[in-house]
Amino acid sequence: MATKRTALVLTAAFAVALAGCAKKKPPVLPPAPVDSGQTTDPNAGTAPTGDVGGAIVPGSQADFLRSVSSNTVLFGLDMFDIDAEARTILDTQAQWLARYPNVRITIEGHADERGTREYNLALGDRRANAAKNYLAARGISASRISTISYGKERPAALGSDEASYAQNRRAVTVTVN
Template identity: 40%
Template sequence: MEFAKTSSRARLSLALVAALAVSGCAGSGGLFGSAGGAGGGSGPTTAGAFGDPSSPQYFQQAIGDRVLFAVDQSTLSPEAQQLVSQQAEWLMSNGAYTAVIEGHADEQGTREYNLALGARRASAVRDFMVAQGVADSRLTTVTFGKERPIEICSDESCYAQNRRSVTVLSAGPSS
């Protein structure tokens, strides 16, 4: 009898945790907001939907908002160039949006080195978008270095996810 009460409580607790987890993610673009990473983001989350090609959700999920980089690199790989070209095309087709390009690094190295590397990564993405035709005035960059990892562990699988840029959309004119 005591086991049945404990088992029932455990199932109820598990169900409650699962329900809270799902409701916490709904409509926010995931656990970390519309930017798809710990970098956060203030982009609109209610305009449009994934099926609407002019929506931020479509941009994030169908095109992708992240570009990954090799160790100690800020140059765009051919795959990254293809992704950034698609991001640029979307921005040119959706003039109501501006973008902040976040630069990130893994936890290896000093804070100063990683802030500079994150800045170079964000600039590489911005410069490539401008070369594709996106107005420079619609793009800003910010670096977080190693301060906002999306994966935390001392392993290459985590480091690889943290070496990135994230394109965060905002509605309205650029500032």
């Protein structure tokens, strides 16, 4: 009798636990938006893209890429110091940013695939902050500059050779507006 009662209690407990794990019906989602090619705002999308009718909009990412010597600063192995080549690149970026004081930027720090995820995230952060500090020293307000580290998660070059590693040790400047 006790074994039947125990079996009944265990069966009931199992049924209750199983009912708690049952999948709930998902909420009804609205349909995906349909792109008709028309917008209600005639100026929507013009400033950030930089390309309007074949013309580059001043202050856009396209204008930035056209005006600076590069949007990418490269670093040596396990390094985050700003060398002479990086200074030249960042100086052109600072000049462009001085012309457009309302443009905000994000500096992305990257590392090659060697090292742990945590180490590469920290190294990418130091690289992005080194570029940010250099631009701030050149008169660009630090409040206009945000940084993010991707570590080894977004390589510019795929491969496990020194040429690929060299391209992946970088800080990339991207306009936010």
